Amino acid sequence: MPANQPLWLRAVIRLERAIGEPIESAVRSETYFDVISASTRVRRKVLGTAEGVSKRCLHLLNLPAGSDIRTMRQQLARMERRLNQLSHDVAELDEDGSGPEAR
Amino acid sequence: MNPRIPSTLNPADLLTRVNRDVERSILRARNGIRYVRGTHRPALGMTPKEVVWKRDKAELWRYRGGDRRYGPPVVIVHSLVSRSYILDLRPGNSTVEYLTREGLDVYMLDWGVPDELDADNDLERYVDYYLPRAVGAARRASGHDEVTLAGYCLGGVIAALYAAGHEDANVRNLILMATPVDYSEMGAMVALLREGRLDPDELIDETGNVPADALYSGFYMLAPTVEVAQKATLLENLWNDEFVEGFQAMATWSRDHVPFPGAAFRQLVDLLVRQNILMTGSMPLGGRQIDLGTVPSNVLNAMAERDNVVPPPAVEPVMQLVGDAARREELRLPGGHVTFGTGRSAFKHTMPKLTGWIIDHSDKPKPS
Numbered sequence: 290m291p292a293n294q295p296l297w298l299r300a301v302i303r304l305e306r307a308i309g310e311p312i313e314s315a316v317r318s319e320t321y322f323d324v325i326s327a328s329t330r331v332r333r334k335v336l337g338t339a340e341g342v343s344k345r346c347l348h349l350l351n352l353p354a355g356s357d358i359r360t361m362r363q364q365l366a367r368m369e370r371r372l373n374q375l376s377h378d379v380a381e382l383d384e385d386g387s388g389p390e391a392r
Numbered sequence: 393m394n395p396r397i398p399s400t401l402n403p404a405d406l407l408t409r410v411n412r413d414v415e416r417s418i419l420r421a422r423n424g425i426r427y428v429r430g431t432h433r434p435a436l437g438m439t440p441k442e443v444v445w446k447r448d449k450a451e452l453w454r455y456r457g458g459d460r461r462y463g464p465p466v467v468i469v470h471s472l473v474s475r476s477y478i479l480d481l482r483p484g485n486s487t488v489e490y491l492t493r494e495g496l497d498v499y500m501l502d503w504g505v506p507d508e509l510d511a512d513n514d515l516e517r518y519v520d521y522y523l524p525r526a527v528g529a530a531r532r533a534s535g536h537d538e539v540t541l542a543g544y545c546l547g548g549v550i551a552a553l554y555a556a557g558h559e560d561a562n563v564r565n566l567i568l569m570a571t572p573v574d575y576s577e578m579g580a581m582v583a584l585l586r587e588g589r590l591d592p593d594e595l596i597d598e599t600g601n602v603p604a605d606a607l608y609s610g611f612y613m614l615a616p617t618v619e620v621a622q623k624a625t626l627l628e629n630l631w632n633d634e635f636v637e638g639f640q641a642m643a644t645w646s647r648d649h650v651p652f653p654g655a656a657f658r659q660l661v662d663l664l665v666r667q668n669i670l671m672t673g674s675m676p677l678g679g680r681q682i683d684l685g686t687v688p689s690n691v692l693n694a695m696a697e698r699d700n701v702v703p704p705p706a707v708e709p710v711m712q713l714v715g716d717a718a719r720r721e722e723l724r725l726p727g728g729h730v731t732f733g734t735g736r737s738a739f740k741h742t743m744p745k746l747t748g749w750i751i752d753h754s755d756k757p758k759p760s
Contacts, residue, residue: 301624309617317580326589366508
């Protein structure tokens with residue numbers, strides 16, 4: 290800690306370390322990671338259930354759900370990626386040489 | 393006795409100190425308002441550069457400004473989880489600026505910000521598709537057959553796999569900066585991903601990638617209260633424009649993570665974290681087995697002694713695994729994970745030592 294720091298700053302830094310160190314050891318413990326894993330799973334399960342219910346309701350009304358749109362976006366992204374790859378492949382074939390080093 | 397209070401204080405000294413404190417208070421008020429309003433943000437990644445190659449979101453930048461005296465070119469391969477401007481943070485505080493000024497021909501391979509289009513990017517895509525093409529572009533632009541490849545963090549893993557997996561890679565020098573190979577030593581960074589805890593798909597969102605927020609949370613939880621001390625230090629130094637700019641630049645970067653492509657993340661968790669496969673010295677990729685020991689380059693394993701993101705024990709085994717034992721060197725640097733890009737330690741130790749090693753292993757300039 291630099292000697293020219295004012296007293297109030299030294300006090301804040303000491304206090305932060307006094308509180309921070311036990312918190313850091315807690316959030317690096319196996320128990321913490323087990324709790325976070327379990328809570329993430331529960332949250333995803335709850336969200337998944339809610340999404341399933343809303344999806345069925347929307348489909349009853351013949352409306353698309355968010356998950357339908359998500360699936361469509363993923364399919365479009367895959368298609369766009371494939372098209373990009375094909376255009377790159379064609380461009381590379383047009384250039385001289387055959388290996389990637391020549392491209 | 394408090395060293396800040398002199399034993400005798402004459403009126404002239406007192407007046408000088410009062411004046412200084414008043415001036416600093418005015419500057420503190422001005423900079424405080426600017427900070428809260430979010431105006432006057434520092435410009436980041438400002439070293440002049442040109443794009444010499446681009447594919448999808450990956451770009452290869454060539455930096456301008458220096459007299460390129462040494463070859464082969466230095467190609468920096470950045471990590472997949474953070475923004476590359478950490479290595480070019482601010483003018484006067486930039487690794488690429490330093491390397492360029494010393495006469496090296498510097499390139500940066502930036503992966504961009506992945507989105508849905510990149511969700512299927514696996515490690516093969518980086519090692520066998522983007523990197524060979526980017527290196528080829530650097531060779532063509534520089535006129536050299538060989539390259540010095542410098543990988544930072546996960547970029548080091550990609551660079552090492554490329555150097556080992558491509559016979560025509562022509563990597564004269566391979567620099568691995570804070571490159572993790574022993575994932576059993578990665579501690580809190582990967583603890584959530586171990587067997588029996590979260591599966592990769594539980595962290596992947598609807599875009600098919602791991603969201604940047606999830607990655608930020610992982611880094612933030614390494615030291616959740618340290619921000620308090622940082623903000624207090626900022627308050628004390630708020631009068632100092634240079635300090636405030638540096639603080640803002642680092643704060644911007646540390647929050648500015650990018651999504652991690654889902655396919656590469658699944659491989660990372662399965663192969664690197666759970667199987668700790670790099671510690672076997674080889675890794676299956678693209679239908680073949682890549683043996684890290686076959687890297688035919690000079691290898692520099694650089695690590696930061698106070699790195700809490702990639703701790704030294706996770707990096708040290710590079711010295712037993714990558715390349716030929718007679719051509720490996722280790723460089724231990726004081727400082728943390730970002731010492732490769734910024735900070736007092738970077739200027740004092742990292743940049744001069746890295747530059748010196750590269751120049752020692754480069755062609756000497758021809759006398760004019």
